[in-house]
Each structure stands twice: as C-alpha cells, then as structure tokens.
Amino acid sequence: MRHILSLLLENESGALSRVSGLFSARGYNIESLTVAPTEDPTMSRMTIVTTGSDDVVEQITKQLNKLVDVVKVVDLNEGKHLERELMLVKVRAAGKDREEVKRTADIFRARIIDVTEKSYTVELTGTSDKLDAFLDAIGRTMVLETARTGACGLGRGEWIMKV
Amino acid sequence: MKLSDAPHTQNTAAEISGAEIVIRSLHEEGVEFVFGYPGGAVLNIYDEIFKQDKFKHVLVRHEQGALHAADGYARATGRAGVALVTSGPGVTNAVTGIATAYMDSIPMVVITGQVPTHAIGQDAFQECDTVGITRPCVKHNFLVKDVADLATTIRKAFIVAQTGRPGPVVVDIPKDVTQAKHVFAYPKDVEMRSYRPAVKGHAGQIKKALGMLVEAKRPMVYVGGGAVLGNASAQVTELVRMLGFPCTNTLMGLGAYPSSDKQFVGMLGMHGTYEANMAMQNCDVLLAIGARFDDRVIGNPEHFYQSGRRIVHIDVDPSSISKRVKVDVPIVGDVKEVLTELLALLGEEKARPDPAGLKVWWKQIDEWRAKDCLKYNRKSELIKPQYVIETLHKITGGDAFVTSDVGQHQMWAAQFYGFDKPRRWINSGGLGTMGFGLPAAMGVQLAHPDATVACITGEASIQMCIQELSTCKQYHMPIKVVNLNNRYMGMVRQWQEFFYGNRYAESYMDALPDFVKLAEAYGHVGMRIEKPADVEGALREAVKLKERLVFLDFITDQTENVFPMVPGGKGISEMILSEEL
Numbered sequence: 216m217r218h219i220l221s222l223l224l225e226n227e228s229g230a231l232s233r234v235s236g237l238f239s240a241r242g243y244n245i246e247s248l249t250v251a252p253t254e255d256p257t258m259s260r261m262t263i264v265t266t267g268s269d270d271v272v273e274q275i276t277k278q279l280n281k282l283v284d285v286v287k288v289v290d291l292n293e294g295k296h297l298e299r300e301l302m303l304v305k306v307r308a309a310g311k312d313r314e315e316v317k318r319t320a321d322i323f324r325a326r327i328i329d330v331t332e333k334s335y336t337v338e339l340t341g342t343s344d345k346l347d348a349f350l351d352a353i354g355r356t357m358v359l360e361t362a363r364t365g366a367c368g369l370g371r372g373e374w375i376m377k378v
Numbered sequence: 379m380k381l382s383d384a385p386h387t388q389n390t391a392a393e394i395s396g397a398e399i400v401i402r403s404l405h406e407e408g409v410e411f412v413f414g415y416p417g418g419a420v421l422n423i424y425d426e427i428f429k430q431d432k433f434k435h436v437l438v439r440h441e442q443g444a445l446h447a448a449d450g451y452a453r454a455t456g457r458a459g460v461a462l463v464t465s466g467p468g469v470t471n472a473v474t475g476i477a478t479a480y481m482d483s484i485p486m487v488v489i490t491g492q493v494p495t496h497a498i499g500q501d502a503f504q505e506c507d508t509v510g511i512t513r514p515c516v517k518h519n520f521l522v523k524d525v526a527d528l529a530t531t532i533r534k535a536f537i538v539a540q541t542g543r544p545g546p547v548v549v550d551i552p553k554d555v556t557q558a559k560h561v562f563a564y565p566k567d568v569e570m571r572s573y574r575p576a577v578k579g580h581a582g583q584i585k586k587a588l589g590m591l592v593e594a595k596r597p598m599v600y601v602g603g604g605a606v607l608g609n610a611s612a613q614v615t616e617l618v619r620m621l622g623f624p625c626t627n628t629l630m631g632l633g634a635y636p637s638s639d640k641q642f643v644g645m646l647g648m649h650g651t652y653e654a655n656m657a658m659q660n661c662d663v664l665l666a667i668g669a670r671f672d673d674r675v676i677g678n679p680e681h682f683y684q685s686g687r688r689i690v691h692i693d694v695d696p697s698s699i700s701k702r703v704k705v706d707v708p709i710v711g712d713v714k715e716v717l718t719e720l721l722a723l724l725g726e727e728k729a730r731p732d733p734a735g736l737k738v739w740w741k742q743i744d745e746w747r748a749k750d751c752l753k754y755n756r757k758s759e760l761i762k763p764q765y766v767i768e769t770l771h772k773i774t775g776g777d778a779f780v781t782s783d784v785g786q787h788q789m790w791a792a793q794f795y796g797f798d799k800p801r802r803w804i805n806s807g808g809l810g811t812m813g814f815g816l817p818a819a820m821g822v823q824l825a826h827p828d829a830t831v832a833c834i835t836g837e838a839s840i841q842m843c844i845q846e847l848s849t850c851k852q853y854h855m856p857i858k859v860v861n862l863n864n865r866y867m868g869m870v871r872q873w874q875e876f877f878y879g880n881r882y883a884e885s886y887m888d889a890l891p892d893f894v895k896l897a898e899a900y901g902h903v904g905m906r907i908e909k910p911a912d913v914e915g916a917l918r919e920a921v922k923l924k925e926r927l928v929f930l931d932f933i934t935d936q937t938e939n940v941f942p943m944v945p946g947g948k949g950i951s952e953m954i955l956s957e958e959l
C-alpha cells in the first residue's frame with residue numbers, strides 16, 4: 216500500500232543522505248521525496264511517499280526514528296490528511312490540439328503559464344492521482360516534458376506535528 | 379540544543395588548539411586507552427598526545443587492529459572504546475572494524491583525521507568522504523567544521539555511542555580545525571531533541587507479559603547480546619530461576635545466563651544444541667530478551683511460524699521488534715530496567731507457572747538432551763579441536779576471557795568453553811570478521827591486565843591481523859593464542875563437503891608459515907602440539923607463563939565438522955547431527 220510519511224529532521228548537511236541511504240540500504244521503495252526547511256530554520260520537513268505492506272512501513276518508520284538526525288516521523292495514512300503535488304508539464308499544442316489542451320487544463324483547474332506556437336506549459340497542483348489523471352486525459356503522446364515535485368502533506372484539522 | 383549551565387570543567391579563559399581540545403575532551407571522558415595510528419591529518423592531535431600522560435596511546439600495526447582492539451576493550455568493560463586514525467587510507471582500513479562494531483552494537487568513538495576544510499571536495503592527498511563511507515555502518519557520524527563545536531561534538535559522540543542501543547560513532551576532524559583555537563568548556567549534558575532512547579518499559583505491557591509467562595506450559599527464555607550489553611545478566615538469571623524455565627543464549631548472549639546451570643540448554647541457532655533448537659521450535663511461550671531473531675538463530679522464519687507460539691520481546695531498539703518475526707507483547711526499554719520491573723511484579727503477584735506442566739516440559743527437554751548432541755570421538759589419535767577447548771576451560775577454571783575469529787573454531791569455542799559470566803566471550807557475531815580475535819584480545823588484556831586472555835583462532839583467520847603480534851610485544855600483552863590449525867578454512871571446507879560435493883575450492887591453506895618460528899620472530903613463545911596427550915600440558919605451561927604471549931599451534935584433525943548444523947534456509951529443528959550419535 217502507498218503511505219505518506221512526514222518527517223521533521225535536523226537541517227544539517229548529512230541528514231538527507233542518511234534518510235535516502237537508509238532506503239537504499241534496506242531495499243525500501245521511495246516513490247517521491249521532498250524536503251525543505253520549516254518555519255524553524257534549524258529543522259527541515261521531509262515528505263516521503265513509499266509503498267510496502269503494513270509490516271514494511273512499520274519497519275521503515277522505526278528505522279527512520281532511529282536515525283539520530285530525525286526528530287519525528289508520522290505516517291500520515293494513520294489519520295485524515297491533505298496531500299498536494301505540483302507539476303509543470305509542457306504539452307504539444309499545435310493546430311486543432313490547442314483548443315483541446317486548453318479545455319482539459321480548464322477542467323483540471325490547471326493554469327497555462329507559458330505559450331509558444333507549438334506548445335503550452337501547464338502548471339497543476341493536486342494529489343498525485345490527479346496529476347496522473349491529467350496526463351492521461353491529455354494523452355501521453357502529447358506530453359513533451361514534465362517536472363513534478365513529489366507529494367507533500369499535512370494532517371487534516373487542528374492536529375499538528377509537534378517536536 | 380541546550381548545553382547545561384554548569385559545565386564539567388571550569389572555563390579556562392585561555393584559548394587552546396582544536397587538537398588540545400580533543401585530548402582534554404578524552405580526559406574528561408575518563409578514557410584509559412586510545413588505539414591508533416598516526417598520519418598527516420592527525421599530527422596535531424599526536425603532538426598533543428605526546429604532551430600528556432592521562433591516557434595511554436596504543437600503537438597498532440594496521441588500523442583494522444586499532445578498531446578491533448578498541449572494540450575488544452569495549453566488549454570487556456562496557457565502556458566506549460576509542461580509536462584514532464588518519465584521513466584517507468587510515469579511514470578505509472578502519473571501516474572493517476567500524477562495521478564489525480556496528481553489527482554487534484558495540485560502543486566506540488572513532489576519531490578520524492580529515493584534510494583541511496578548504497581542501498574538502500578537491501580530491502586532496504589522502505582525502506576520502508569519511509562521513510559518506512562510514513554512514514551505513516555507524517550509529518552516527520559527525521564532520522566538525524568549526525573548532526567551536528568540537529568539545530560538544532565529542533561529548534555527543536560519547537553519549538550516542540554508549541546509550542540506547544550502543545554503537546560506533548565517528549567524529550571526522552579536518553586538520554585546520556585541530557589547529558584553530560578556542561576556549562575549552564566540556565559540557566556534561568547535551569540536549570539532543572532528535573535523540574531520546576527509551577529507558578523504561580510500558581507498565582501495562584510488562585504486566586501482560588507476566589500474565590503470559592505464568593500461563594505457559596512449554597516456556598522458553600531466549601537471551602541475546604542485548605542482555606550482555608545492557609548489563610542485565612543478574613536480572614536474567616534471577617528471573618529464569620524464579621520461573622524455573624529453560625534458558626538458551628545466542629552466540630552473542632553467551633555468559634548472560636551461566637552455562638553451567640542446569641536450566642541452561644545450550645546455545646541455539648545454526649550450530650546450537652539439539653535441545654535448545656528443539657525447545658525453541660516447540661515452546662508455547664517465548665520470552666526474548668535483547669535478541670533479534672536473526673537468520674543464524676531461527677533459520678527459516680516460515681518454518682519457525684509452523685508451530686505457533688506467543689512471543690514476549692524486550693529490546694531497547696524498537697526496530698528490532700517484529701522485524702523478522704511478529705511478536706505478541708513488545709516491550710521497548712532498557713533490558714535491565716524492564717527485567718527489574720518484571721521481577722518486582724513477579725514478587726508481588728502470587729501467580730506462578732504450573733509446576734506439573736513444567737515437569738512434563740522438562741522431561742521432554744531432558745529427552746532431547748540425552749541425545750548428547752555435542753558428542754565427539756574422544757579416542758582419536760588426532761587432536762580434536764573440541765578437546766582443546768574443553769581442556770582450556772578446565773585449566774582456566776572457566777574464568778578466562780576468550781576472543782575468537784570466525785569459522786569452526788569460533789563455533790567450538792562457543793559450544794565447549796561454557797561461559798558463566800557476561801563479557802567473557804568476545805567474538806564478531808554479526809559481521810563475522812576474520813582477523814578480529816587477536817587485536818580484540820589486546821583490548822581485553824589491557825582492560826584486565828591480570829586476567830588470562832585466550833584468542834581461539836584458526837590458521838586462516840589469524841593471518842588476517844597477524845601483524846598485531848608486534849603490538850603485543852611492544853605493550854607486553856601475555857595473550858594465549860590457541861590456533862586450531864586444521865590446514866583448511868575449516869568452515870568453508872565444511873560447507874563444501876556438505877553442499878558442494880566435496881569440491882574444496884580454494885579452501886586449503888597451503889604454504890602456511892611455521893607459526894612457532896613466526897611467534898619467536900616477533901619475540902614471543904611458540905609451541906607446536908601434535909598429540910592429544912600433549913594438549914593439557916602445553917596449555918598449562920602457556921597459562922603459567924604469565925608474562926609472555928604464547929602462540930600454541932595445535933595440529934588438529936582436518937576432517938572434524940561442527941555439529942549440530944542447521945543448513946541455510948532450513949528450520950531450526952531440521953538439524954544435521956554428528957555421525958557419532
């Protein structure tokens with residue numbers, strides 16, 4: 216199953232490689248990983264999307280917790296949560312396709328942020344599923360290039376991840 | 379991070395060099411020995427070592443030796459071992475030793491020199507990415523870029539190495555940081571928000587565990603290295619005796635429960651006793667203490683599941699629980715703390731295991747025991763390795779510190795020495811590092827100068843760190859090297875005999891040195907023993923030579939195998955037994 220893990224970790228140079236090294240050393244999957252400093256600049260927040268059985272994900276959480284640079288780990292799937300990913304996608308938009316791409320972008324509430332005679336660059340945020348759905352709707356052959364951030368997430372409601 | 383208001387030492391207003399800060403920090407930690415080898419990047423530190431005499435520096439002959447020696451010291455004392463090596467090749471030579479300590483959770487602080495900060499990343503002479511290379515085999519590592527952080531970082535390294543599940547910590551110090559100056563203040567407490575190892579176990583879980591234990595019909599206590607590392611041997615022993623349960627120790631746990639006790643059923647696992655493995659497979663309630671259900675212990679987990687049992691697992695590391703085997707009552711905490719609580723609770727509660735039920739179970743265990751699975755041919759004309767170890771036990775009263783290398787000799791030492799106390803049996807169980815035994819014995823001998831320290835080894839293993847015989851001479855370490863010389867990488871040969879149709883590919887040790895002459899060349903005493911009748915006399919003489927390292931080269935039966943044996947991928951009750959039975 217797909218899980219979203221949210222981590223607080225020390226904002227130190229080696230911290231990212233400790234986390235990614237753990238995943239490769241123990242053969243865990245990483246679907247995506249995003250990281251940036253938090254409102255407290257000494258700490259970073261990382262979101263990891265991984266897949267595995269419940270046992271494996273439990274092990275992943277425990278192993279992450281063991282890393283000395285990791286302050287806290289929460290499996291967002293344990294509660295209601297929000298998930299967003301940003302995608303920039305350059306699509307073919309020549310002739311009759313132009314209108315169709317525009318219409319699809321509107322349906323997905325995407326924004327066209329750059330235009331040439333033959334292409335549109337589209338910005339879209341949403342769950343990773345929604346971004347996939349957009350690519351399917353456009354047709355994979357129309358897609359020239361994509362850049363995705365990977366998912367980031369927060370718990371729903373007033374719950375916050377405290378140190 | 380918050381430093382405690384009252385530092386350990388008075389602030390000396392004067393600024394001192396980073397190198398001196400390193401030395402003063404080690405003094406503050408009460409370090410007795412530093413095992414090391416100099417080089418360009420650590421010369422400032424060595425210059426400060428020259429000026430002090432609070433700790434002794436032990437100059438090894440290869441950095442691997444420094445790490446194993448520090449490791450042996452740590453295993454024998456429970457205090458962090460300290461090693462000091464230079465950048466680049468010093469570090470890469472040390473990696474085997476770091477990984478060895480990591481696999482067995484041994485507390486160590488390893489100080490490594492690094493090229494100056496401005497040269498990092500420039501492919502400078504003797505540069506390597508120490509933090510990157512060691513990351514997967516340390517509990518934690520640090521690169522100190524600012525002399526202002528040096529003392530605090532060293533303090534953190536000692537705390538992290540020695541608390542929770544222990545492990546090696548590397549502190550990488552660029553040369554310019556050892557030159558830069560700063561005032562010295564050694565912090566006592568260092569608050570690390572991201573590092574809070576568990577101590578106390580969950581009271582509810584402990585109660586639940588007790589309930590399960592007293593209901594058991596076919597109970598078993600399985601004790602691992604965590605009980606040794608956590609100094610919980612007294613509590614383990616008390617609990618097992620109060621409950622009247624059978625107890626087994628893992629390779630790493632030997633000595634945690636006394637081997638000579640009647641409730642001890644022997645070591646379990648790949649070369650465990652028949653009775654220990656059968657009891658493990660057939661028990662209905664299993665209490666696992668500081669053990670991790672690893673592949674050499676429970677064999678194939680699918681097979682282990684086939685007979686259901688309920689499991690209570692006490693460990694300081696939550697990630698060791700339910701990693702390979704699902705457990706019913708996990709208790710995360712310091713094993714000693716948890717067992718103390720469990721014992722208190724047992725004292726209060728009236729419930730006890732049903733003696734009639736236990737009697738039936740013990741009867742079954744005694745039947746398994748009667749197989750006498752460790753039996754070997756005592757009438758052989760050739761020296762049997764088992765006999766050498768039994769004799770060593772006899773003449774040292776079972777009270778020696780025993781280190782070993784890796785192979786058949788290691789398993790025979792584990793099976794036949796009969797450890798009654800913790801921290802007496804020192805071997806590389808997790809990584810299985812040949813070359814560990816001799817340098818580890820150096821650390822043990824320094825920690826216990828008057829004790830008999832024996833290194834049980836094989837002619838292949840001993841050659842992997844044999845250069846340390848020179849260190850032993852320099853520092854007058856009267857180690858007894860017990861070389862079980864079968865002219866084979868015996869354990870490899872055994873696998874080739876059992877599983878590769880007797881095709882002994884590259885496992886024959888040709889062109890062996892004359893070990894007696896070799897020992898003498900290093901300034902030690904060498905003996906060659908070729909007949910069973912000479913074994914006891916030679917060992918007695920060696921032990922009597924209190925001031926000398928004695929290299930005993932026992933020419934043993936080449937065909938001897940270690941039994942019982944659980945072949946890889948099999949269940950632990952599917953043992954190959956000796957033909958002697």
Ligand SMILES: Cc1ncc(C[n+]2csc(CCOP(=O)(O)OP(=O)(O)O)c2C)c(N)n1
Pocket residue numbers: 783784785786787788810811812813835836837838839840862864866867868869870
């Ligand atoms: C550094 C290292 N290389 C290879 C091995 C694989 N290995 C395990 S046991 C063994 C043979 C050891 O032979 P010896 O030291 O003579 O001991 P014996 O088994 O004969 O008692 C080997 C090569 C190892 N454990 N460590």
